[in-house]
Amino acid sequence: MVEAASPRQDVRSSGRLDQFLAAPRRAVWTMAAPMMAGMAVHTLYIIADTAFIGTLGIEALAAATFVGPVFFLMVALTMGLSMAVTALVAQAVGRRDAAGADRVAGTAMSFGVVVGCGMALLGLSAGPALLAHLGASGQNADYAWEYFQVICLVVPLFFISSIFRSVLTGEGNARTPMMVLGGSTVLNIVLDAVFILVLDLGLRGAALATAASVLTSLSTFAYLILRRRTAYVRFRLVNLAPSRPVLSRLLALAAPTAAGMAVMSVGGLLLNRLLAGFGEVAVAAYGAASKVDMIVALPILGLAGASVSVVGMFAGAGRADLVRSTALYTYRWAVLLATLIGVTAFLGSHVILSIFTTDVEAIAIGRTYLGFMLFAYPMMAFGMTSGRLLQGTGHGLPSLVITTLRVLIVGIPLAYVAVLLLDAPIEAVWASVLTGGLCSTVLAAWWVRRLVWVADPTARATDRKRFQVYARPGSGERDKMT
Numbered sequence: 001m002v003e004a005a006s007p008r009q010d011v012r013s014s015g016r017l018d019q020f021l022a023a024p025r026r027a028v029w030t031m032a033a034p035m036m037a038g039m040a041v042h043t044l045y046i047i048a049d050t051a052f053i054g055t056l057g058i059e060a061l062a063a064a065t066f067v068g069p070v071f072f073l074m075v076a077l078t079m080g081l082s083m084a085v086t087a088l089v090a091q092a093v094g095r096r097d098a099a100g101a102d103r104v105a106g107t108a109m110s111f112g113v114v115v116g117c118g119m120a121l122l123g124l125s126a127g128p129a130l131l132a133h134l135g136a137s138g139q140n141a142d143y144a145w146e147y148f149q150v151i152c153l154v155v156p157l158f159f160i161s162s163i164f165r166s167v168l169t170g171e172g173n174a175r176t177p178m179m180v181l182g183g184s185t186v187l188n189i190v191l192d193a194v195f196i197l198v199l200d201l202g203l204r205g206a207a208l209a210t211a212a213s214v215l216t217s218l219s220t221f222a223y224l225i226l227r228r229r230t231a232y233v234r235f236r237l238v239n240l241a242p243s244r245p246v247l248s249r250l251l252a253l254a255a256p257t258a259a260g261m262a263v264m265s266v267g268g269l270l271l272n273r274l275l276a277g278f279g280e281v282a283v284a285a286y287g288a289a290s291k292v293d294m295i296v297a298l299p300i301l302g303l304a305g306a307s308v309s310v311v312g313m314f315a316g317a318g319r320a321d322l323v324r325s326t327a328l329y330t331y332r333w334a335v336l337l338a339t340l341i342g343v344t345a346f347l348g349s350h351v352i353l354s355i356f357t358t359d360v361e362a363i364a365i366g367r368t369y370l371g372f373m374l375f376a377y378p379m380m381a382f383g384m385t386s387g388r389l390l391q392g393t394g395h396g397l398p399s400l401v402i403t404t405l406r407v408l409i410v411g412i413p414l415a416y417v418a419v420l421l422l423d424a425p426i427e428a429v430w431a432s433v434l435t436g437g438l439c440s441t442v443l444a445a446w447w448v449r450r451l452v453w454v455a456d457p458t459a460r461a462t463d464r465k466r467f468q469v470y471a472r473p474g475s476g477e478r479d480k481m482t
């Protein structure tokens with residue numbers, strides 16, 4: 001059991017925790033609904049941004065594509081760190097450990113600033129060589145560097161903004177981050193139109209629009225968090241000095257998440273190379289059909305992301321019963337939504353695919369792919385939810401192993417063997433992807449059963465020895481005086 005909170009902690013008790021404990025199922029949707037809305041808006045931004053850049057010509061679109069892998073690395077690192085901060089802050093809220101939550105936020109902020117500035121300096125100093133290595137040359141290289149320079153300057157701001165956002169999410173507040181990011185995304189789209197179409201700033205205009213959007217979201221988050229009078233997590237200068245135990249736990253959760261995204265990126269590249277052997281029409285068909293994957297993934301990502309905060313709080317509060325019941329409830333809705341949306345998308349696949357391509361063969365290939373994915377979507381929902389649930393309880397490695405098994409150990413190798421050695425048709429590629437999903441689902445079920453049902457899922461979040469090392473000498477007395 002978690003020990004009673006100190007008077008200092010009682011003053012900063014979390015009303016949101018009490019609400020979540022009283023209504024666990026409502027808590028899931030309180031967190032999931034804003035996350036789904038935020039991701040839907042972000043998806044709209046990606047489409048709009050690509051469309052605006054496309055108006056500049058094929059060279060500009062190709063230049064932005066060359067920057068894509070580097071930008072993806074930045075997103076992977078920020079997402080990994082954000083997920084870790086959310087989980088550890090949520091656990092601290094569950095323990096009613098305000099001082100511990102402060103140290104998590106302070107250490108994460110220092111680490112994020114260092115990593116962000118390091119990436120910015122590396123990008124500015126080695127950018128041209130890096131872009132050339134990625135394949136940019138001639139006019140494409142000039143455009144790409146023009147875009148990349150501005151993005152590099154924004155990287156530290158992006159890290160700081162993501163940490164502010166994850167602190168709020170860890171406290172159980174998903175609505176505010178959604179509103180801030182939604183507003184900044186709309187601003188980005190508007191500035192894209194102004195800078196590119198009106199002021200004729202070219203690809204640099206797209207980068208400047210992104211920079212203005214990030215700066216706006218960061219300023220808003222900073223104002224809301226640093227100026228609020230009733231706050232659970234508070235940023236103090238003393239907590240910006242990194243705590244080695246806190247940093248260790250942050251990295252233990254963040255690194256697997258970032259690595260998992262890298263695994264999926266590598267898998268996508270390998271799959272595209274394999275499909276290229278079937279001709280451009282196959283690549284185009286997969287590119288169009290994969291947009292449906294994004295639509296199906298939106299509610300799953302929302303529910304899975306919500307589980308990090310909700311399960312993290314319940315684990316910190318020592319409520320193994322609520323961790324397990326929340327897991328079952330989240331699984332049920334994630335699999336149900338994935339199945340319903342998948343079936344609907346397949347039934348309307350001809351119309352959906354026609355939005356992206358008019359090629360009859362490409363549409364036929366895309367429909368076949370979606371037919372296989374009807375069975376893969378529920379497994380994808382189970383696997384993604386499992387990884388986030390385990391992260392909420394303090395286990396980061398399973399999500400990486402589950403993703404690696406699905407993509408690089410089973411799915412992609414099996415597809416290469418089928419096509420290159422057995423001369424199988426393109427349907428074998430989709431069957432291989434499905435097989436990878438099946439294997440990862442079995443592993444996820446075994447891991448969740450072992451860590452959530454057989455073992456105590458609250459052990460890492462409530463272990464007193466783990467959290468006593470968070471405190472610095474004299475910090476207790478200092479907290480009482482502040």
